[in-house]
Amino acid sequence: MKVLGIGNAIVDVLCKVSDEFLTKHSLTKSTMKLIDEVEFKKLLSYLKIEETISGGSIANSIVGLSQLGNEVGFIGKISDDELGQKYEDGLKKEKVKYLYKKKQEEMPTGSCLILITPDSERTMCTFLGTAGKINDNDIKVEHIKNAEMVFLEGYLWDEGDPKKAFDKAILHSKKVAMSLSDLFCVQRHRPHFIELVKNKLDIIFANEQEILSLIGSKTFEEAISFSKEIKKNVIITRGEKGAVSITEDQVVEVNAQPNLKIKDLTGAGDLFAAGYLHGFINKLSSKECLIKGTELSSKIIQKIGARI
Numbered sequence: 001m002k003v004l005g006i007g008n009a010i011v012d013v014l015c016k017v018s019d020e021f022l023t024k025h026s027l028t029k030s031t032m033k034l035i036d037e038v039e040f041k042k043l044l045s046y047l048k049i050e051e052t053i054s055g056g057s058i059a060n061s062i063v064g065l066s067q068l069g070n071e072v073g074f075i076g077k078i079s080d081d082e083l084g085q086k087y088e089d090g091l092k093k094e095k096v097k098y099l100y101k102k103k104q105e106e107m108p109t110g111s112c113l114i115l116i117t118p119d120s121e122r123t124m125c126t127f128l129g130t131a132g133k134i135n136d137n138d139i140k141v142e143h144i145k146n147a148e149m150v151f152l153e154g155y156l157w158d159e160g161d162p163k164k165a166f167d168k169a170i171l172h173s174k175k176v177a178m179s180l181s182d183l184f185c186v187q188r189h190r191p192h193f194i195e196l197v198k199n200k201l202d203i204i205f206a207n208e209q210e211i212l213s214l215i216g217s218k219t220f221e222e223a224i225s226f227s228k229e230i231k232k233n234v235i236i237t238r239g240e241k242g243a244v245s246i247t248e249d250q251v252v253e254v255n256a257q258p259n260l261k262i263k264d265l266t267g268a269g270d271l272f273a274a275g276y277l278h279g280f281i282n283k284l285s286s287k288e289c290l291i292k293g294t295e296l297s298s299k300i301i302q303k304i305g306a307r308i
Contacts, residue, residue: 001097002070002226004147006139006169007058008131009076009100010110011083014266014305015047018113022123029117030265032124032155032182040127043113053305055112056092058132058153059179060267060306061247063094064274064296067308073097073143077134079105081196081244099143105130114266119278120301122266134193135161136168144172148281149203153275156191177203177274180210187213203233203280205273211236224251235290237272243294244288245276254290257298267306272297 012059022029025043035043056076064074074091080102087109091098110131115123134156144150156162170176178201181184186193186206193214197204206214211223211234219300220238227234227246234246242255275296279289299308 001073001147003062003065003072003149003151003277004099005058005062005072005074005151006156006165007074007076007153008056008110008128008134009130010056010109010112010115010126010131011042011080011087012053012055012112012262012266012306013116014051014053014116015049017047017117019117021046022115022117026124027125029116029123029150030121031037031184032126033091033184035125036126037108037127037129040113040125042045042251043125044149047113050116051305052086053307054087055125055152055306056307057155057179057270058151061151061179061274061277062096063091064271064305065278066094066096068274070278071097073099073147075099075139075143077130077138078102078109079103079130081108083109083111086185094169100138105133107133115138115172116264116266116304120262120265122264124216132158133161134165135166137209138256139168141163141172144169144175147173149173149175149177149277151277152176152178154179154185154189154193157185157192176200177204177205177277178207179269180204180214183209186210189247190214197232198230201232203235203277205235205269205276207237207269208239221291224301235293237269237297241271243290244286245290249287252286252290254287254294257294260298260302262301264304265301266304267300271308
């Protein structure tokens, strides 16, 4: 297997909203907020559902890799309920090896309200459900060892059970890639993330906001210097400014694709990571990896949802 993804197994519920809706419900645009089941149901009662899709950041990347012809797998915790079945079916349809055996859990399968405003930005309200209860027993060492690379998400990082799962995956993997996931996620776990980035990861994906928050800086030049210093493969997406890859002293940049008809930014980072990792595991140059990432992210933002 080329890449094994481990992340939150979340069913995405896509809805269009106004900016006023976000203000009224005290939601910060373009961020992800964790909510409980009561708040999830309350918000949903005001909304019209556009689409329901198997999601989760890493799962979206893994599906993208599968669509590009790579042999991939995914581990994420679901319950044996209607949404759980829908989730599993969604992955299998995309030829992803789903390496988790579901059973009836105390909490339901996780779901995420993706609120799309007229400017195509997405604001996420996530009820993790049983996805947030993933632990080291849910991950088999042989699955980790059978993969050339393990891809993890910052969203998964939490004290307790998910952290044990994370540590087990890192301990037994040949190569580890991780997405920092979200600005609030970085702010919550900054000391842990710095330690991971410096000492345990091989490939790090971040957007400009996330990397600057991680290192406590205001200038992009400092982010470049930090990335050179740690001697890892750091990939930074910069929206309309394109993307940058820093590997030791080599800095490679590509521009964003012009004249896109943007509909929804959901999954832009996930599919960028899929394109980049496709290039990486197939031994393309850093420039070609960035181009492939940009190509996929450009495709996904011109449609609703995070799956091509």
